[in-house]
Amino acid sequence: MKLLNWLALAPVWTLAAAAATTVLAAPKFEDSMAQRTLACTGCHGKEGRAGPDGYYPRIAGKPAGYLYNQLLNFRDGRRHYGLMARLLDPLSDAYLLEIAQHFALLDLPYASPPSAATVPSLLQRGQALARQGDAAREIPACVQCHGDALTGVAPNTPGLLGLSRDYLNAQLGAWRTGQRRAHAPDCMARIARQLSPEDLAAVAAWLAAQPLPRDTRAVASLPQPPAISCGSAMLPAGRQQP
Amino acid sequence: MKRAIIALLLGVLAVLALVLLLNFRGEDKIHDAPPLTPPAGESVARGAYLVRAGNCMACHTERGGAPFAGGRAIETPFGTAYASNITPDKATGIGDWSASHFWRALHNGRSRDGRLLYPAFPYPNYTLVTRADSDAMFDYLRSVKPVARANTPHRLRWPYSTQAALAVWRAMYFSPAAHADDPAQSPAWNRGAYLVRGLGHCSACHTTRNALGASSDLMDLSGGLIPMQNWYAPSLASPVEAGLHDWEPAQVVRLLQTGVADRGTVLGPMAEVVLQSTQHMSPADLRAMAVFLKALPRNAGEAAEGRVAGARMAERGAKLYEQHCAQCHGDKGEGVPGAYPPLAGSRAVMLPVTANLVQVVLGGGFPPATTGNPRPFGMPPFATLLSDDDVAAVISHIRSAWGNDAGAVSEFTVSQQRGSIGP
Numbered sequence: 001m002k003l004l005n006w007l008a009l010a011p012v013w014t015l016a017a018a019a020a021t022t023v024l025a026a027p028k029f030e031d032s033m034a035q036r037t038l039a040c041t042g043c044h045g046k047e048g049r050a051g052p053d054g055y056y057p058r059i060a061g062k063p064a065g066y067l068y069n070q071l072l073n074f075r076d077g078r079r080h081y082g083l084m085a086r087l088l089d090p091l092s093d094a095y096l097l098e099i100a101q102h103f104a105l106l107d108l109p110y111a112s113p114p115s116a117a118t119v120p121s122l123l124q125r126g127q128a129l130a131r132q133g134d135a136a137r138e139i140p141a142c143v144q145c146h147g148d149a150l151t152g153v154a155p156n157t158p159g160l161l162g163l164s165r166d167y168l169n170a171q172l173g174a175w176r177t178g179q180r181r182a183h184a185p186d187c188m189a190r191i192a193r194q195l196s197p198e199d200l201a202a203v204a205a206w207l208a209a210q211p212l213p214r215d216t217r218a219v220a221s222l223p224q225p226p227a228i229s230c231g232s233a234m235l236p237a238g239r240q241q242p
Numbered sequence: 243m244k245r246a247i248i249a250l251l252l253g254v255l256a257v258l259a260l261v262l263l264l265n266f267r268g269e270d271k272i273h274d275a276p277p278l279t280p281p282a283g284e285s286v287a288r289g290a291y292l293v294r295a296g297n298c299m300a301c302h303t304e305r306g307g308a309p310f311a312g313g314r315a316i317e318t319p320f321g322t323a324y325a326s327n328i329t330p331d332k333a334t335g336i337g338d339w340s341a342s343h344f345w346r347a348l349h350n351g352r353s354r355d356g357r358l359l360y361p362a363f364p365y366p367n368y369t370l371v372t373r374a375d376s377d378a379m380f381d382y383l384r385s386v387k388p389v390a391r392a393n394t395p396h397r398l399r400w401p402y403s404t405q406a407a408l409a410v411w412r413a414m415y416f417s418p419a420a421h422a423d424d425p426a427q428s429p430a431w432n433r434g435a436y437l438v439r440g441l442g443h444c445s446a447c448h449t450t451r452n453a454l455g456a457s458s459d460l461m462d463l464s465g466g467l468i469p470m471q472n473w474y475a476p477s478l479a480s481p482v483e484a485g486l487h488d489w490e491p492a493q494v495v496r497l498l499q500t501g502v503a504d505r506g507t508v509l510g511p512m513a514e515v516v517l518q519s520t521q522h523m524s525p526a527d528l529r530a531m532a533v534f535l536k537a538l539p540r541n542a543g544e545a546a547e548g549r550v551a552g553a554r555m556a557e558r559g560a561k562l563y564e565q566h567c568a569q570c571h572g573d574k575g576e577g578v579p580g581a582y583p584p585l586a587g588s589r590a591v592m593l594p595v596t597a598n599l600v601q602v603v604l605g606g607g608f609p610p611a612t613t614g615n616p617r618p619f620g621m622p623p624f625a626t627l628l629s630d631d632d633v634a635a636v637i638s639h640i641r642s643a644w645g646n647d648a649g650a651v652s653e654f655t656v657s658q659q660r661g662s663i664g665p
Contacts, residue, residue, distance in 0.1 A: 029570070029578050035619065038570065039606050042622025076306030082663070083605060083623045085305075090501075090513040090610040095617055 033102035039087055040099070048103045049111075054164030060106040063218045065155030065232060065242035067100035069182065072233045078181040079174075093236040100242065110162045110212045118205050126206025129199055130160075139194045142203070145187075145226045150210070152218035155242045156232050159218060165208035172200045183231030190228070261413045265358065268418040269350050274340040281381030289382025292375050295527070296368070296441040297519035301325040311335075311389035316362045317470040318455065321398030323362040331388035344380040345373055350418050358408045360396065361416070361455065370421040370440035415456035427537075434534025437527060438463075442519075447475035447511065464541055467597060472662045473510045474595040479541040483593060486535050494532035495525060500614030506590070507583045509607045510598065517610035543594070548649020551638040555650065559639030562632055566624065567640070575644045581619040586644035596651050599637050600659045603628070625663060630656040 029035065034047070041048055043056045050058035059067060073079040075088040075096070088096065128134075130150070133141035142150060145157055152159035160168075174180035175192035182188060192200070235242060281289075293299070302325045304313035312327035329335040336344065336354070343354045351365035352358055359365060371379075401407040421440060423432040438444050449457040450466035457466075465477030465484075476484035486494050489505065497503035498520040501513060508516050520528065551559065564573075570582045577584035585591050590598065601607075606623035609615065624633065630653045638650035 029581065031581075035581070036617060037620065039608060039620030039622045042606065042624075043626060077304075078306060083625060086605055087608060087620065087623070090517050090608050091618075092611040092616065095611040098617065 033098070037099055037102060040103070043083075047106055047108055049108055050162070050164075054166045057164075057167050058110075058162050059103045060108050061216060061218075062104060062158050063152050063154050063156060063242075064097075064101045064104035066152070066158040067103055068097050068235075068242050069156065069232050071096040071100060073180075073182065078183075080179060097236055097239065097242060107217065110216060113162070113209055113211055115209075118209075122202045123206050123209065125199070126202035126204070129195075129203045130206055137194055139191060139199075140227060142207070145222070145228075145230075147219045147222065149213045149215070149219070150207070151213065151216055153222055154218045154220055156230070157218070159216070160207050161210050161212050162216075163208065165204050168204035168207055169201065172204060176200070183233055185229055185231050187228045187230035261409050264413040264417075265409050269346065269352070270342070272340065272342040272346065274342050276338050276340050277384070281384050285378045285381040286385045287382075289378035289380065289385075291522070291524075292379045292441060293382050294519055294522040295437060296371075296379070296443070297515060298328070298379075300514060300518050301363075302328050308387070308389040308391070310383065310386055311391045313391060313394055318362055318398075319469050320402040320455065321396065323360050323396045323398065324394035325363075326393045327389065327391050328383055329386055329389045330384045331390050334390050334392045335388060336383065337388060339380075341377050341380050344383075345376045348376050348379075349373075351412065351416065358405055358412060360398075360408065361411075364443040364446045366416055366457065367440055367443035367446060369416075369418050370436065372421065375441070411454060411456070415454070428533065430530045430533040431537060433527065434530035434532070437531050438534050442531065444478070448478055462541070463535075463538060464543065465595075467595060468511060470662075471511060472597050472659050473601055474593065474597040475511070476590070476593055477541070477543060478535055479538045480543050481540060482542060483589060485538070485540065486532065487538075487540060489532075489536070491529055491532040491536065494535065495528040496614070498523070498528050498531065499525070500612050501610040501618070502580070502615050507609050509609060510601060513607070513610040516612060521610070521612040521614065548647075551635070551642065551650035555635045555638060556642075558632070559635035559637075560643070562628070562636040563639050563643075566628075567636065570621075575640060575646075585640045586646060588646075591640055592646055592648035594648075596637065596641075596655060597659060599641075599651070600633065600656050601663065603633050603637060604656075604660060604663045625660070630660060
């Protein structure tokens with residue numbers, strides 16, 4: 001009886017111990033890309049599912065070409081974050097592409113978006129910009145390039161869902177001011193400069209509030225080619241696609 | 243009274259003359275014009291190798307910028323110097339330089355237009371480069387793509403910003419020199435000495451600089467804190483720091499070629515050196531450098547006074563280690579061969595200067611992705627996760643656990659350094 005009692009309580013003890021020290025059983029060393037990229041998941045969350053505070057975006061499942069371009073952008077000064085730059089400085093293009101491919105191939109569930117504590121009119125404006133754009137002001141709809149489901153298009157266009165409002169605000173803002181850049185032609189810089197601060201806040205609020213569709217993966221191609229062209233980096237020698 | 247004034251004036255004039263004389267000594271008149279024909283292929287290839295060995299690109303290329311077009315900011319205690327455009331662009335680069343102008347820059351530290359160069363450009367080392375090597379480097383640089391990018395003016399504080407101050411500095415600390423083989427030593431040692439002291443400019447970091455930014459003794463390699471970067475380039479003469487006296491020469495070659503060896507891994511500024519420079523050098527040259535470095539006179543330096551961590555700090559450090567570090571570095575600091583360096587018995591962990599440990603814990607890092615180690619394992623940054631107090635506790639723990647016997651690190655030391663690392 002006593003033994004049975006103990007056995008019944010065992011899960012409780014284990015949980016209590018885990019809660020007390022927050023130590024989870026350390027996974028064994030394995031020679032894998034997940035092991036090699038622990039430097040990334042330290043901030044971008046377990047398996048690259050995003051950091052807890054919304055500042056470090058999800059990288060898992062983003063298209064490989066997009067991730068590769070961002071790694072180069074940080075290393076080569078088109079995006080600015082000291083900790084990223086110093087991590088990437090000693091790495092080669094070929095290895096950065098392999099890191100990008102590793103995270104791109106992860107197909108992991110998303111958390112549901114936080115409830116949007118904002119005024120309905122703002123969300124309406126955001127939805128209109130994301131879905132229809134504003135032709136009069138030369139603002140294309142987000143869906144035109146990022147796909148109708150906004151889950152991105154392989155290989156270079158990222159999905160826009162599952163990102164925090166703060167992150168989206170910061171990125172669109174950085175594009176407007178030139179803090180964040182991409183290879184020429186820098187299409188997003190052009191679009192972000194067309195957005196007013198109110199537009200920017202509206203579209204970020206709406207995007208951050210959208211739940212993910214059932215298929216969260218980037219689509220293979222768009223129904224029709226996008227109206228504007230976007231630049232991206234050359235691939236390492238001998239590589240045809242990211 | 244009149245006599246005293248005259249004596250004083252004469253004295254000042256004599257000092258001025260001496261400074262001028264010292265600044266122009268060893269300079270030949272320049273007769274040759276900029277070359278009109280493209281350089282020969284063989285010389286270009288040799289020059290490319292030498293430019294790699296001198297790691298010219300690291301400073302003369304801006305982050306994301308065109309190769310050798312300059313613009314990279316070199317932070318110094320005297321202000322910011324900006325590396326110059328050394329592509330063969332006629333208007334903004336070295337397109338209208340002759341081979342002798344290039345040689346004079348390397349050997350005498352003077353630019354095409356006669357200006358004295360700041361020693362952020364390591365001509366106190368490059369002065370040892372031979373004329374033949376200088377000419378080959380010049381030929382290679384003439385072959386790279388010309389880029390029109392006007393040089394960024396230095397932003398140095400007065401009086402360091404003046405040529406007069408620089409002339410006085412040079413009179414005190416710089417003299418042009420040539421490498422001479424030591425007949426008592428092997429050809430490998432002599433080749434190693436030439437590379438380490440000259441093009442390799444190892445002493446630019448591995449030797450302590452004085453208050454005026456001059457290296458106390460160019461050749462002693464007994465370690466120095468790199469100004470502004472807050473990384474410590476450990477002593478290559480000390481068996482308890484990074485001395486190589488009891489390493490197999492093949493291990494030294496491996497470290498410089500791949501960034502990892504059985505007993506050490508390079509990180510930080512040295513990762514950049516291996517990535518851009520030494521991994522491209524020939525095994526024979528790397529071996530020569532190993533022979534020279536292994537023969538450096540042993541100099542253990544002074545033992546640092548270590549303070550012992552208090553009980554609360556020790557307990558906290560051990561707990562943090564278990565939470566954040568043991569997964570990779572092992573319960574007993576044993577590491578994983580080929581992936582994570584051991585911390586138990588590590589010289590890098592027990593260095594008297596703890597700057598590198600703070601750097602690595604706050605900023606994380608990867609060893610260089612070299613041809614010999616193309617897919618390195620990385621360490622995450624903890625700057626956003628751990629407080630200064632936490633970092634001090636965990637570093638103090640690894641310095642004193644598993645038989646390690648180095649002193650504790652204070653929260654103050656960590657907070658002093660955090661500013662230079664922050665996101």
